Amino acid sequence: MAEARIKSRAEDYAQWYQDVIAQADLAEVAGVVKGCMVIKPHGYAIWEAMQKDLDRRFKETGHKNAMFPLLIPMSFLEKEAEHVEGFAPELAVVTHAGGKELEEAYCIRPTSETIIGHFFAKWIDSHRDLPLLINQWANVMRWELRTRLFLRTGEFLWQEGHTAHSTHEEAKEEVVRMLETYRDFAHEIMAMPVICGIKSANERFAGALETLTIEGMMQDGKALQCGTSHDLGQNFGKAFDVTFQNAEGERDYVWQTSWGVSTRLVGALIMTHSDDDGLVLPPKLAPIHVVIVPIYRKDDERDAVLEAAHRIAKDLRSDGLNVEVDARTGMKPGAKYYDWERKGVPMRLELGPRDLEAKSVMCKMRLAETDENGRAVKETLSWDDLGLEVGKRLDAFQDFLYQRALAMREAGTIVVDTWEEFTAAFEDGKSSFVYAHWDGTTETELAIKEATKATLRCVPLPGNGPEPSPGKCVKTGQPSAQRVLFSKNY
Amino acid sequence: MAEARIKSRAEDYAQWYQDVIAQADLAEVAGVVKGCMVIKPHGYAIWEAMQKDLDRRFKETGHKNAMFPLLIPMSFLEKEAEHVEGFAPELAVVTHAGGKELEEAYCIRPTSETIIGHFFAKWIDSHRDLPLLINQWANVMRWELRTRLFLRTGEFLWQEGHTAHSTHEEAKEEVVRMLETYRDFAHEIMAMPVICGIKSANERFAGALETLTIEGMMQDGKALQCGTSHDLGQNFGKAFDVTFQNAEGERDYVWQTSWGVSTRLVGALIMTHSDDDGLVLPPKLAPIHVVIVPIYRKDDERDAVLEAAHRIAKDLRSDGLNVEVDARTGMKPGAKYYDWERKGVPMRLELGPRDLEAKSVMCKMRLAETDENGRAVKETLSWDDLGLEVGKRLDAFQDFLYQRALAMREAGTIVVDTWEEFTAAFEDGKSSFVYAHWDGTTETELAIKEATKATLRCVPLPGNGPEPSPGKCVKTGQPSAQRVLFSKNY
Incomplete structure (x- = not known):
C-alpha cells in the first residue's frame, strides 16, 4: 500500500518526479511565496555534497569566492541592452525600504554580471590585476510563471563564476576550462553523462557572445540544460567601463566570462537515476552511504544486535563513510527498508542474531536484481574486511549508475x-x-x-x-x- | 610612507578599523546599494573558515541544514506582535515581480522565525517529530541607517538555527547548548574571550522570552554582541499554530529556539586582534598560515631559491597548512613583507641563498617582538622538522592571541x-x-x-x-x- 505512493514513470512521469521528491523528503513547494521552494535537510545535504566537490574544483583552478550585493540598481541592468531584454520580465523589484519609497528601485539579482562588472571596474587597473577569477555561491531570483521543484523555481541557489582577462583567447580558454570542469563533475560525481556543445544564438545567455552548455538526458528522453559557461566578450566591459592598461601601455576593455550551475542539478540527479521505488543516489553524493537495520524479535536479542550494529557503523565511519543505524522502535524492518530505499541510500546492511553468530551481515544494494522468486538478491558479507568490501561495492555502484545512464542515453x-x-x-x-x-x-x-x-x-x-x-x-x-x-x- | 596608510588606533580608532579592512583587502562599502557591502576574497575566506568550523559543531549537535525562502509575506511578520514591531522599520519590501504589482508584498527576510514557523506547522504533528533541529546559512537584510563594514550592514550573511521541542525544559537546554557552542568557537577558534549572559527585557530579541548573548570586548573598550541564542517559548508556535500531539495524546504548542552568528564575527576578529600594522589573524581562521618570501639579488640565485621555496611549501602543505610562495617579480622583499603583514598572515619564512647553504629559513611571526635596535626578532629554523616547528609556533600564536585578548579585557x-x-x-x-x-x-x-x-x-x-x-x-x-x-x- 505504501508503495503506491509513488506513481510509476510509465503512468505519469511528471507526477513520478514530484512523488520521488516528496517521498525522499527532499523539498517542497513553498506555496506562500509564489514559485519558490523549501529545500529540506535530505535535499540540502545533496546540494552541500555537490557544493563541496565543485568548490574544490573551482579553487584548484585558481578561483576565489566572494560576496556581492543581493540587490542591483535597476539602471545597472539597462546598461547592457541584450541583458536587460533577457531578464527584465523576470525581475522581483524592491521599491520600499526602511519605511520609505526608494529613489531608485533595486531588483533582486537574477544573475550578477552587472553588479560585478561595476566592481571589476573599480578593482582592475593594469594587466597585472588580470586574470581576476571570482566565484560566488548565492541565491538568485527569476520570477518564472511555470515552476517545478529544483528544475525551475523563483528563487534558487547556485554558483556564478565571473572572470576578467586581458585577451579574448585567454577568456575563451577559461570558458572551455569551466565547461569541462562541469562535465567532469557530472561524469565523476553525479554519474550523469552530458553532451558538451555550443548554444545557438537564440538560446544564448542574454549579453554573451557565445554560450557553452552541458546537456543531460532525463529518463523521459527530454534534455536538461545542466550548466552553462559564457564568453561575454567585451560586452559588459564596455557597459561598465572595465578597462585595463595592457603591457604596451594602452587602455583596453577586459574580456569576461561567467559560468554557473544551480540546485537544478538536484533535479537532474533525480531524473537521471531514480526509479519507481524512489530516489537513487550515486555514493559520491549520498548524504548516507550505508544504513544498518538491526533485526530482532525478542527484547533479549535487542542489545546484542544494536551493539554490533553500532560497532560496525563506527568501523565503517572510520573509513570515511556516512553510516546510519536505524534503531527506531515500533517500526518493522520492512517499513525501514522501504523508508531508506525511497530516500536513495545506496546500501543497506541487515543484521540479526544469526548474523551475529556467523559474524556477517546481509548486504542489499539499492538497485539489487531480483531472483526467480522476485526477491531482491542479497549478499552475505563477513565482518572481516567489511570496510573494504563495502567500499568496493559502493565504487561499483557509482560506476554502474554512470554506465546505466550512458546506455539509456545511447538507446534514446x-x-x-x-x-x-x-x-x-x-x-x-x-x-x-x-x-x-x-x-x-x-x-x-x-x-x-x-x-x-x-x-x-x-x-x-x-x-x-x-x-x-x-x-x-x-x-x-x-x-x-x-x-x-x-x-x-x- | 606606505605604513602611513593605516591610521593608528590612538589617533582615530574608527578610521583605523576601516583602514585595516581596506589594506587587508577584506571588504568594501558597496556604495551603489545603500548600506551594503562587498566581501572580497580575503575577507570571504575568513568567513568560510568560520563557517566550516561552526557547521561541524552544529552537525555534531544533531542539526541539519535546509533552505527557506528569501521572501516572506508581509502578513507573516504581523502574526507575532513584538516581532513585527521590532523588525518593521528595517524591512526591504518587494512590491513588483514578473512585470506586475503583487497582490501581497513580500519583505526580504530580516530573520526567518515567521516563515520557518509556517513550515514547522506543516512538518510537525507528533512528539515523535520532535525535536526538530534545523540550521540555515543565508543572507538577510535589515535596512539600517548607520552602517559599518561587517559590524552592521544592510545585507549580511549568517546562520540561523531554528529548533522545536516538546518541552520548555528541553528548549532551554538547547538555548544554552548553542550559546556554549558559540562561546567555545569564540575561545578556541577566534581566540576571542567572551562573556556569556542574559539580555535585559529591553535588549531581548523581538518575540523571545529570553535572549542569551556572548559579548566580546573590542580594543577601544566597547562591547560587541557576537552571537545570540533565544528562548522563543511558545510565542511563534502560537502565532503559526505549530502544534504536536504529546505522549499523553493531547495537542500542545511546540517550544522553539533560534540562534545566530553572522559576518559581524569578522569585524569582531579584526577589532580583537589587529594592530596599527594591519590585520592579525589567529591561525585557525587564517586563509594563509605561512607565506614564504624568496630573496635573491642576482638572477642566477633565483632558480635555486624558488625551487627550495616551493619544496618547503609543498612539505608544509602536506601537514595541512595553507602556504603561499610570493614569487612576484618587480617587488622588493620589504614591500612583500609589508603586504603580508597587513593581510594578517601569522608566519613569514624568508629564504635566501645563505639559508639554502645552511638548510634553514628565517621565521618571523606577525606579532614578533622588536629587539633593542627596533628590529623584529626572527628565528632561524632548520629544514629538518620544519613542519613540526612551524606547527608548534602557530599553535603558540593562537594561544598567545587568546591570552593577550583576555589580558586586554581584564585590564579594561x-x-x-x-x-x-x-x-x-x-x-x-x-x-x-x-x-x-x-x-x-x-x-x-x-x-x-x-x-x-x-x-x-x-x-x-x-x-x-x-x-x-x-x-x-x-x-x-x-x-x-x-x-x-x-x-x-x-
Whole structure:
C-alpha cells in the first residue's frame, strides 16, 4: 500500500518526479511565496555534497569566492541592452525600504554580471590585476510563471563564476576550462553523462557572445540544460567601463566570462537515476552511504544486535563513510527498508542474531536484481574486511549508475536525415536526443520548435555526438556543416 | 610612507578599523546599494573558515541544514506582535515581480522565525517529530541607517538555527547548548574571550522570552554582541499554530529556539586582534598560515631559491597548512613583507641563498617582538622538522592571541559600587566593561544609557564576571541580586 505512493514513470512521469521528491523528503513547494521552494535537510545535504566537490574544483583552478550585493540598481541592468531584454520580465523589484519609497528601485539579482562588472571596474587597473577569477555561491531570483521543484523555481541557489582577462583567447580558454570542469563533475560525481556543445544564438545567455552548455538526458528522453559557461566578450566591459592598461601601455576593455550551475542539478540527479521505488543516489553524493537495520524479535536479542550494529557503523565511519543505524522502535524492518530505499541510500546492511553468530551481515544494494522468486538478491558479507568490501561495492555502484545512464542515453539517441524521421522522434509526446542537420538560422530553429516542440540543445563540441560531417538541413534542405542536437527539454 | 596608510588606533580608532579592512583587502562599502557591502576574497575566506568550523559543531549537535525562502509575506511578520514591531522599520519590501504589482508584498527576510514557523506547522504533528533541529546559512537584510563594514550592514550573511521541542525544559537546554557552542568557537577558534549572559527585557530579541548573548570586548573598550541564542517559548508556535500531539495524546504548542552568528564575527576578529600594522589573524581562521618570501639579488640565485621555496611549501602543505610562495617579480622583499603583514598572515619564512647553504629559513611571526635596535626578532629554523616547528609556533600564536585578548579585557574591566565610579568609566568617550548593581528595571537601564551612553550588555551567567553577590543599584539604590555588565557598544 505504501508503495503506491509513488506513481510509476510509465503512468505519469511528471507526477513520478514530484512523488520521488516528496517521498525522499527532499523539498517542497513553498506555496506562500509564489514559485519558490523549501529545500529540506535530505535535499540540502545533496546540494552541500555537490557544493563541496565543485568548490574544490573551482579553487584548484585558481578561483576565489566572494560576496556581492543581493540587490542591483535597476539602471545597472539597462546598461547592457541584450541583458536587460533577457531578464527584465523576470525581475522581483524592491521599491520600499526602511519605511520609505526608494529613489531608485533595486531588483533582486537574477544573475550578477552587472553588479560585478561595476566592481571589476573599480578593482582592475593594469594587466597585472588580470586574470581576476571570482566565484560566488548565492541565491538568485527569476520570477518564472511555470515552476517545478529544483528544475525551475523563483528563487534558487547556485554558483556564478565571473572572470576578467586581458585577451579574448585567454577568456575563451577559461570558458572551455569551466565547461569541462562541469562535465567532469557530472561524469565523476553525479554519474550523469552530458553532451558538451555550443548554444545557438537564440538560446544564448542574454549579453554573451557565445554560450557553452552541458546537456543531460532525463529518463523521459527530454534534455536538461545542466550548466552553462559564457564568453561575454567585451560586452559588459564596455557597459561598465572595465578597462585595463595592457603591457604596451594602452587602455583596453577586459574580456569576461561567467559560468554557473544551480540546485537544478538536484533535479537532474533525480531524473537521471531514480526509479519507481524512489530516489537513487550515486555514493559520491549520498548524504548516507550505508544504513544498518538491526533485526530482532525478542527484547533479549535487542542489545546484542544494536551493539554490533553500532560497532560496525563506527568501523565503517572510520573509513570515511556516512553510516546510519536505524534503531527506531515500533517500526518493522520492512517499513525501514522501504523508508531508506525511497530516500536513495545506496546500501543497506541487515543484521540479526544469526548474523551475529556467523559474524556477517546481509548486504542489499539499492538497485539489487531480483531472483526467480522476485526477491531482491542479497549478499552475505563477513565482518572481516567489511570496510573494504563495502567500499568496493559502493565504487561499483557509482560506476554502474554512470554506465546505466550512458546506455539509456545511447538507446534514446538517434541520427536522422529526413524530416519524416525527425518528426517521428517527437510524435505523441515522445522525446529523444536527435542529431540532425540544420541550416544555422534562427528562423529554421524556431520553425522546427513550432512544428515539433523540439529545441536546438547545442552544436556538439568535438568528441560529443556523431562524427561531424556536412549534409543538408532536415527542414529546409540548405547546407549544414555538422549535425546538431535537438530534443524536447525542461 | 606606505605604513602611513593605516591610521593608528590612538589617533582615530574608527578610521583605523576601516583602514585595516581596506589594506587587508577584506571588504568594501558597496556604495551603489545603500548600506551594503562587498566581501572580497580575503575577507570571504575568513568567513568560510568560520563557517566550516561552526557547521561541524552544529552537525555534531544533531542539526541539519535546509533552505527557506528569501521572501516572506508581509502578513507573516504581523502574526507575532513584538516581532513585527521590532523588525518593521528595517524591512526591504518587494512590491513588483514578473512585470506586475503583487497582490501581497513580500519583505526580504530580516530573520526567518515567521516563515520557518509556517513550515514547522506543516512538518510537525507528533512528539515523535520532535525535536526538530534545523540550521540555515543565508543572507538577510535589515535596512539600517548607520552602517559599518561587517559590524552592521544592510545585507549580511549568517546562520540561523531554528529548533522545536516538546518541552520548555528541553528548549532551554538547547538555548544554552548553542550559546556554549558559540562561546567555545569564540575561545578556541577566534581566540576571542567572551562573556556569556542574559539580555535585559529591553535588549531581548523581538518575540523571545529570553535572549542569551556572548559579548566580546573590542580594543577601544566597547562591547560587541557576537552571537545570540533565544528562548522563543511558545510565542511563534502560537502565532503559526505549530502544534504536536504529546505522549499523553493531547495537542500542545511546540517550544522553539533560534540562534545566530553572522559576518559581524569578522569585524569582531579584526577589532580583537589587529594592530596599527594591519590585520592579525589567529591561525585557525587564517586563509594563509605561512607565506614564504624568496630573496635573491642576482638572477642566477633565483632558480635555486624558488625551487627550495616551493619544496618547503609543498612539505608544509602536506601537514595541512595553507602556504603561499610570493614569487612576484618587480617587488622588493620589504614591500612583500609589508603586504603580508597587513593581510594578517601569522608566519613569514624568508629564504635566501645563505639559508639554502645552511638548510634553514628565517621565521618571523606577525606579532614578533622588536629587539633593542627596533628590529623584529626572527628565528632561524632548520629544514629538518620544519613542519613540526612551524606547527608548534602557530599553535603558540593562537594561544598567545587568546591570552593577550583576555589580558586586554581584564585590564579594561572594573567593578564599581557608586554612581561616581560608574560615570567616570564612561567619561570623555572612554569605555570599559563595568560590572555594577542594577535594580532590574528598564526605566533605570534607559536612564543609565541616557546619562552615560553605556548599555546593559547582559546579566552574566555563572562563571562569567565577578562572583554574584547582592547589593544596591548604582543609579537608584534599590536592591540588586547580582552585578550586571555595562559597556558602550557597537
